[in-house]
Amino acid sequence: MLIAWVLLALIVATVVLHFASPWWLTPLASNWGSIDSTINLAFWVTGIVFVLVNLFLVWVVFYYRYDKNRRATYDPENKPLESWLTILTSIGVIAMLAPGLVVWANFVNVPEEANEVEALGQQWQWTYRFPGEDGVLGQANARFVTPENPFGIDPNDPASQDDIIINSHRLHLPIDEPIKLVLRSNDVLHNFAVPNFRVKMDTVPGIQSYQWFTPSLKGTFDIMCMELCGLAHYTMRGQVIIEEREDFEAWLAQFPTFAETQSRPAYDHSAGESLYMTCAGCHGMDGSGNAALNAPNLTMLDNWYMERQMRYYREGIRGTHPEDSWGQQMVAIASTVPEETQADLLRYIEQLPLVASEPTLNGGDIERGKRIYESCAVCHGNQAEGRQLLGAPGLAGQADWYLKRQLEHYSMGWRGRHEQDQFGTQMRLMTRTIQSPERLNDLLAYIGSLQ
Numbered sequence: 001m002l003i004a005w006v007l008l009a010l011i012v013a014t015v016v017l018h019f020a021s022p023w024w025l026t027p028l029a030s031n032w033g034s035i036d037s038t039i040n041l042a043f044w045v046t047g048i049v050f051v052l053v054n055l056f057l058v059w060v061v062f063y064y065r066y067d068k069n070r071r072a073t074y075d076p077e078n079k080p081l082e083s084w085l086t087i088l089t090s091i092g093v094i095a096m097l098a099p100g101l102v103v104w105a106n107f108v109n110v111p112e113e114a115n116e117v118e119a120l121g122q123q124w125q126w127t128y129r130f131p132g133e134d135g136v137l138g139q140a141n142a143r144f145v146t147p148e149n150p151f152g153i154d155p156n157d158p159a160s161q162d163d164i165i166i167n168s169h170r171l172h173l174p175i176d177e178p179i180k181l182v183l184r185s186n187d188v189l190h191n192f193a194v195p196n197f198r199v200k201m202d203t204v205p206g207i208q209s210y211q212w213f214t215p216s217l218k219g220t221f222d223i224m225c226m227e228l229c230g231l232a233h234y235t236m237r238g239q240v241i242i243e244e245r246e247d248f249e250a251w252l253a254q255f256p257t258f259a260e261t262q263s264r265p266a267y268d269h270s271a272g273e274s275l276y277m278t279c280a281g282c283h284g285m286d287g288s289g290n291a292a293l294n295a296p297n298l299t300m301l302d303n304w305y306m307e308r309q310m311r312y313y314r315e316g317i318r319g320t321h322p323e324d325s326w327g328q329q330m331v332a333i334a335s336t337v338p339e340e341t342q343a344d345l346l347r348y349i350e351q352l353p354l355v356a357s358e359p360t361l362n363g364g365d366i367e368r369g370k371r372i373y374e375s376c377a378v379c380h381g382n383q384a385e386g387r388q389l390l391g392a393p394g395l396a397g398q399a400d401w402y403l404k405r406q407l408e409h410y411s412m413g414w415r416g417r418h419e420q421d422q423f424g425t426q427m428r429l430m431t432r433t434i435q436s437p438e439r440l441n442d443l444l445a446y447i448g449s450l451q
């Protein structure tokens, strides 16, 4: 008899939990209400069947409970009952599946007026490309991929020159206009999904997939990779911002065309050298840093990484935590460097001869550190030389006290918390793998042993 009560409690608990649950769908922000309807329909059909089947079980346990005067009867065939069960099951299954076919047909047929946009997935970032004035995305091919051309855009295709490159994880789109999102991957399977839009689609290396939607709600929504794509899969996030067309156009106008990203202005060495005098006071004439002033070694840093950090400092993305006094110093300096002359300055620093910082921390176990470093190597490189395609700077040769402080700042959320800090956010999430001060010490000992 107990089992009947348990089953009854299970039914009641399930129904109560379902309606009291805080885990409902996120607010719908696109035209795909029909996908919600199919989900709801499947919920109701399976929910009703679940309750009925379990109530039937309760009844059977109760009604046929042991009675010493009752004998079992043998009743293998029951035509009417079998027919009814077959008919009801078929109706239930058809009700669940047929509407999905209609919705799917809509999903794969893109409206003609849809604007094309491309999203590129690669470990572990989303970036985007708009077609530019001609409205056509230029051809792309994996063999053209270089750190300067991460989309692998064909430089000889006339249609590619005006394509607009959005080297950011934040995608702005105009409200109420259908979008065809062309999806590509540079490495492994990813999956582009915006839960609020109810759409998701795999990106597959070597082929183009797509999805379409019409954003219907202004706001900022999360983009997630929904395909387990390697170590840092969970850090592969982005945002889509839905706004009025004029705001969207103002945003789009800030980004360079493909042709602009391919031309590198001439470098003025003496201009760079004299600009560097402001920096030399803290970072040293040779750029090797200064422990007393907490200024890191710059000689192993690449241009692209320094450019991003200068922008982050300037725009309040890095170094703005009230207790981060060293970061605030750099914020003040960065805002005095005019953007027009920064290119010469950073290229001057980039060509400075490499000076490796001496280790200052001791007691770390290099062998243990090596094992911990394995999870860092995918982004920072086996020799901690840095990998531009993943946005990860070189660490080898950097002062250990500086690396330590940055890792602590990341894990405390002083760095990598700003919503526009896509790379820092990734790094903040990665610091969870370090776990303890001892492990941090081992790790730094190992990085210090790399040259």
Ligand SMILES: [Cu+2]
Binding pocket: 121, 124, 189, 190, 191, 225, 226, 227, 228, 229, 233, 236
């Ligand atoms: Cu992914």
